[in-house]
Amino acid sequence: MLPEQTDVLVVGAGPTGLAVAVTLAAHGVRATVVDGLAEPPVTSRAAVVHAGTLEVLDRIGVSAPLAARGLPATRFSVRDRDRVLVTVPFDRLPSRYPYALLVSQAETEAVLAERLTALGGRVLRPYRLTGLDLDAAGATARFAGGETVRARWVVGADGMHSAVRDLAGIDFGGPADDPGESFLLADVRVDSDLPRDQVSLFLGRQGPLVWAPLPDGTVRLVATVPDAPREPRARHFQALLDERGPARRPDRVTELLWGSRFRIHHRIAGTYRSGPVLLAGDAAHVHSPAGGQGMNLGLRDAVALGDTLAAVLAGRPDQLLDGYAAARRPLAEEVVGFADRLTRLATVPPAVRPLRNLLFRVVAGLPPVRRKIAVRLAGFEPDRAVIRR
Numbered sequence: 001m002l003p004e005q006t007d008v009l010v011v012g013a014g015p016t017g018l019a020v021a022v023t024l025a026a027h028g029v030r031a032t033v034v035d036g037l038a039e040p041p042v043t044s045r046a047a048v049v050h051a052g053t054l055e056v057l058d059r060i061g062v063s064a065p066l067a068a069r070g071l072p073a074t075r076f077s078v079r080d081r082d083r084v085l086v087t088v089p090f091d092r093l094p095s096r097y098p099y100a101l102l103v104s105q106a107e108t109e110a111v112l113a114e115r116l117t118a119l120g121g122r123v124l125r126p127y128r129l130t131g132l133d134l135d136a137a138g139a140t141a142r143f144a145g146g147e148t149v150r151a152r153w154v155v156g157a158d159g160m161h162s163a164v165r166d167l168a169g170i171d172f173g174g175p176a177d178d179p180g181e182s183f184l185l186a187d188v189r190v191d192s193d194l195p196r197d198q199v200s201l202f203l204g205r206q207g208p209l210v211w212a213p214l215p216d217g218t219v220r221l222v223a224t225v226p227d228a229p230r231e232p233r234a235r236h237f238q239a240l241l242d243e244r245g246p247a248r249r250p251d252r253v254t255e256l257l258w259g260s261r262f263r264i265h266h267r268i269a270g271t272y273r274s275g276p277v278l279l280a281g282d283a284a285h286v287h288s289p290a291g292g293q294g295m296n297l298g299l300r301d302a303v304a305l306g307d308t309l310a311a312v313l314a315g316r317p318d319q320l321l322d323g324y325a326a327a328r329r330p331l332a333e334e335v336v337g338f339a340d341r342l343t344r345l346a347t348v349p350p351a352v353r354p355l356r357n358l359l360f361r362v363v364a365g366l367p368p369v370r371r372k373i374a375v376r377l378a379g380f381e382p383d384r385a386v387i388r389r
């Protein structure tokens with residue numbers, strides 16, 4: 001049952017909301033966490049947790065159990081069909097987790113939920129937020145079943161279509177008439193010669209194709225496409241592999257386990273804080289999944305916000321929360337810029353491709369550049385911490 005009042009109401013129990021709640025619980029703050037769904041989703045969705053994120057999650061006791069459920073990829077290779085343009089090593093990252101961890105989002109959420117339970121918290125379901133009255137001392141949240149909760153702080157971790165963001169009147173940018181970039185993704189069984197210790201990114205003329213091994217022996221494929229079919233089938237992914245993947249020994253899709261399509265704009269909320277309302281994760285930023293950064297950025301937002309909220313509840317000035325907003329928003333801008341550059345690199349005209357490949361091999365072949373790409377992909381953020389432990 002919902003409490004009448006709470007210090008922190010976290011709306012949304014996806015990876016971001018769960019990580020905010022775990023961080024607060026680790027500081028001894030019991031947040032009220034609600035989700036509109038009766039059960040957590042079981043689909044795989046975001047499939048990679050990077051080293052920079054694992055370092056941050058380590059502080060809340062989540063990385064070791066998560067690593068035990070995933071598959072470590074020690075390298076990331078950029079390819080043009082059969083040609084490897086550059087191999088980025090993760091195994092030399094300055095981290096206890098020198099790899100990209102391939103793991104289904106459902107597992108990531110399960111590990112976070114277990115950690116929350118271990119710290120004495122839980123998610124209250126199904127409670128869908130429908131109204132928010134804001135005032136100087138906090139907010140009154142209204143739910144679809146008629147319940148209300150009075151909260152000092154409200155965290156909008158309710159995803160791309162965030163009700164918290166809309167009810168607080170925070171702008172989400174992006175052109176209203178542009179349908180956004182179109183993606184196809186799937187988990188498939190595939191007969192392939194590609195190495196399973198690395199994530200491969202093919203810079204296909206028609207757009208990028210990501211090939212990532214998953215722990216259960218399947219492979220995650222993600223590609224930009226001009227127009228995605230309503231019901232993706234194995235043949236659509238076979239066509240993508242034939243068009244963009246290895247040419248000498250082509251991959252063969254033997255089974256489609258799960259496929260999906262979506263369109264996405266690159267959008268960032270006008271602000272991450274408006275009075276008692278704070279945004280994190282997809283509620284604050286959405287962008288292409290091509291660089292595998294979306295959920296990672298949200299998880300790192302979440303720990304930063306949990307730390308900051310706990311400090312404010314312990315008596316530090318609430319302007320610290322403006323610091324959270326000011327520090328995190330530029331990081332989303334960087335990730336959006338990175339995803340844009342990746343797509344532009346993939347889709348250069350055919351005449352320019354040999355030059356692009358040559359430049360890529362020369363520039364990205366330099367060890368300092370390779371290290372920089374590894375650090376960037378891994379999500380190690382510049383130290384803009386508002387709060388220190």
Ligand SMILES: Cc1cc2nc3c(=O)[nH]c(=O)nc-3n(C[C@H](O)[C@H](O)[C@H](O)COP(=O)(O)OP(=O)(O)OC[C@H]3O[C@@H](n4cnc5c(N)ncnc54)[C@H](O)[C@@H]3O)c2cc1C
Pocket residue numbers: 011012013014015016017034035036037045046047048105127128129130157158159160161162163164185222260261262280281282283289292293294295296298
């Ligand atoms: C099909 C698919 C594939 C994806 N693939 C990738 C990928 O390969 N790589 C990648 O980085 N990202 C991927 N993503 C995006 C990734 O899943 C998100 O970045 C991530 O889930 C964001 O986490 P979040 O907790 O911020 O939001 P969400 O996971 O969206 O969680 C929001 C939660 O809020 C709840 N909620 C919403 N509205 C309300 C309300 N009014 N009241 C109460 N609760 C509410 C929802 O039920 C949900 O549980 C994919 C997403 C989808 C849908």
